[in-house]
Amino acid sequence: MDTNSPALRRGWHVAVALVPAAFLALFFAFPLASILERGLTSAGGLSLPAGTGALLWFTAWQAAASTLLTLAAGLPLAWAIGRFRFRGRSLARALVLVPFVLPTVVVATAFLALLPAGYERGIWAILAAHVFFNIAVVTRVVGGAWSTIDPASSEAAAVLGAGPWRRAREVTLPQLAPALSASAALTFLFTFTSFGVILILGGPGRATLETEIYNRAARQFDLHAAAVLSLLQLVAVAVVLAVASLLEARAGPASTLADEGSVLRRPIGRERIALAAVLTAAALVLVLPLAVLVRRSLGNWGALFRETPALLVEPWQAAVYSVAFASLAALIALVVGGLAAVTLARRPAGAVDGFVLLPLGASAVMLGFGFLIAFDTAPLDFRSSWWLVPVAQSLVAAPFVVRIVAPALRSIDPRLREVAATLGAAPARAWREVDLPLVGRAFAVAAGFAFAIALGEFGATVFVARAEQPTLPVAIFRFLGRPGAENQGLAAALAVVLAGIVVCAALAAERVAEGRGRAL
């Protein structure tokens, strides 16, 4: 049999593309369409509820402000991590992920305790919390790109007489442009659809699209308004993603991929002071809220192993369930996202890549509602099945897998595959021997991210989770909602456990990624 016939290969390609498409259609498009249809047909057409304009405006400008501040705060840290080799670098990279994964309720409560009176509500609190959450995105994406920029171009500029700031502006910044716009787009997306932070730190009267959708759907049961606003949010997010894609395309291809090992160096002279300052500031910003949590948790660690009426299981078991569900979710995300990445990588980077993030723009509560009404009759009556939890979690994690793996796949030198062919490797074999190992690193990074995101997912999980199998965010939320110092302390302890798991997972992913060699 000729395994190389074009027809067979095209069949393979179609099959590979079909899996993620079918997954998305069944678990995302279908439930969302169901609930939107229910909402839109329950009352009059597409009329926007009163006050939508102001809502949209506030949502947009707080997201823009948050993005700018996050970029400003994240760039120095990205510089530190992307340029220099120093002791504790891996730990720093892993720690930066922790805010990303903590449930917003926990973080918001910690911030309430931290911020000075008078500022603990309102726009400054929102911005501060957003920066705290999203600094990871800028640091890791821009820092990662920075460590692949060949220093030769900057050195050439130096020889030609450009001072350090000039070099930064004219040589480094353009080369970082794709990473900058990618992280800016991601941050904007997250802060645009931010929910817990606005709810708790914004105070009443401050609402974004997402919180308003939640209010209308879950609290007031006004499905029509919720559906209209959801559609609006989807459109707005699509616009954001389109603009981001355009920016990324205009910025040009990524710069020459130097080996990370050859780019990182030890800091010299004034750089050491700057580095120390940046790291200290970052440590303060990132560690302080966590320190508040740890302090709250003291004295309650024993209670983790005792029965409590708030949960049907002992609290420590929530950690086990969390890890189990998140692992499964990460696996699903790796498979679905990986196959989608393979399909997308066949084409050069384009607009489609941006839209991969669209599922993140759908309201979690609408999706959850969609699960409830879409999966209620045979043969699709699995709304009460335990495996819907990891599926819901994987829906948020999969887009990240695609965004991390697809560029890595694209960056593989096609000549390597050609060489493999001339050495006797059939196309499938060449793929296995060449492509797969080279994206191993990207896969490890993606696995770490997917696991972390799945761990912290709360919005959609809450609709499908069963009380006998609580995840950590669900358990934390449960304890937060009950009076008494011990319950609050338990919530904090569980939050610390959650943070600990994430750090370990991220460190492990780093270790595996580095072990596989540096070539991308």
Place this chain on the structure above:
Amino acid sequence: MTLCHKAGVALAVLAAAFVAGCGGSGDSRSKEVVLVTHDSFAIPKQVKAAFERESGLKLRILQGGDAGEAVNRALLTKGNPQGDVLFGIDNNLLSRALDEGLFEPYKAGGLDQVDNRYLLDPTHHVTPIDHGDVCLNVDRKWFASRGIAAPRTLADLREPRYRKLLVVENPATSTPGLAFMLATVARFGESGWREYWRGLRANGVLVVDGWEEAYTARFSGAGGSKGTRPIVVSYATSPAAEVIFAAKPPATAPTAVVVDSCFRQIELAGVLDGTKNVAGAHVLIDFMLSERFQTSVPESMFVLPVRDGTPLPDAFRRYAVSPARPLELPAAEIGSNRDRWIDEWTRTVLR
């Protein structure tokens, strides 16, 4: 794949199997009964085990959100419900559910042990299970240390000496917040309640979105809280909770209830219309009225039982309040005016 990769994958698969095994969704529908409820529902393990033993049914619990959200989810899936019994609907949310035909009628065994004032529905579409009034809580230590008398009535809150001391929840987003707003409607009537709130606003009331934030972060009397406000809208049972969960059990409760402000809050359960397991639903509701379950409600859910003669834990006997005549409004009146009142409240207080 490196060895450590393989190990990781194996671990994940094992964990998943563990979860699946514990989950066991392979049971046939008739051997289990599903309870749909809100986040505050809690049942001790022994009590749950006792139920499962006596009834031969496995109890599965689906919970999420507060009472309002749980009811809304039930409304969403009306006719093809997620579970058999809905627990957690209260008198404020009742009329809409009844109008939409969310429940099937069932006269529970054990209703004869329940005081009449809790029987809100003569047609037995819903069964009362517990009650826990929403009242203002005050931080006794705060007031004592400043030599100010704590407020005794709702009207007191407008006085200048209580300026900037009150934190309330938004009735649009919080069940206790809604109850408190209804209390003011009940006390000051249709013509006066808005004026009252204007006065509260002028006196520096702080509005937050949810009970968690109001109580655990803003209220100075909550254990471990850094809050600065000594007056909060919470529950009649909260002082008892403070005693029970304090790091070191205090001699007397650190907080107290303003009895004049209490608004009746009865929590009910009902058989969801369209359930396939009617028999199991009946068994569950009967169980919830049984002495065993009613005894467990104070310490698990911080509410008071409706069954006469149920023994209370010490702290509850001493510090939990059950006012003889709390403020109330007819369920139907709440149902038809609630949205309008919330709108007007928002305009009066937030804008």
Place this chain on the structure above:
Amino acid sequence: MLSVRGARVAMGGHEALAGVDLDVERGTTVAVLGPSGSGKSTLLRAIAGLQRLDDGSVTLGGRSLAGVPPHRREIGLMFQDDALFPHRDVAANVSFGLRMQGVAPPAAAARVAELLDLVGLGGREHRRVASLSGGERKRVALARALAPSPQVLLLDEPLGALDRALHDRLVTELRGLFDEIRQTAVYVTHDVAEAFAVGTQVAVMREGMIAQVATPERLWAAPADAWVARFIGLTNIDERGGTSFVTRPEGVVFRSDASGDALVISSHRDGPVVTLCARYDDGREIVSAHTGLAPLTPGARVSVEIDPAAVVEVPTTIAREAPHPSAGDAVG
């Protein structure tokens, strides 16, 4: 051994290969020489099966390669930038082809050792690819390509980006290696000296077609036309309409003469050979090359002696099969 007939490839509106015929005999090396854009790499890729032919055929050992995918052609390929597998060590790179053939590990290891010795990297099996120097990478790439004993080895400008001394040394080594193992090879380059050093035969390519195939000696003695002559470095060309006269620089002698009709304008030594350029008073320039020491310096007035045996008459342009849309010489 290897035969290409009438190969045509159209890319983006123009013909990268416009009807190429080429024969490579067993055990010989054909150097394909031409400027960039002349289609050399396309020809190589077409032979390897990485580029589809729009017309024409490739035959190897009598067997047609039409429809045969690259991994079944038993043709080795060595790229300009090595394309070593970065995630594997030296031994894993070299043994790749052997693994694809299903050779058992012990036999493969033995062959790897043998090849590494052959290219002068004996004992370096477990070095990581990233730690190799430029020259070492080339040798590994070569060993890797040779390991599965391909019938033909194709090399696409393999010695670019190397320093001069290393480059020259490797050229000699390659030639010696190919002779020693009697490897059939097609070697693509734009460097005339390299082509002459490596190739048993040299095929000069221009704009998608073969302009001339000959031994280096023959090429130097009798270039096919003025373009070929200019490309391979015979710059003394006197074009007179359809015919041109090419004078080999080694047949031009400058004699110091105060009343001579030319002025030396540059002098340049490359190893044992000195190349002088002089300008006649009427503006024409002429190049002379000789061995030995050169007392003549720029500015000296000389008279020019030309050995008639060094002059050859060639057509200015040879007849071409297809008219070319982009006329004009490619820059050499």
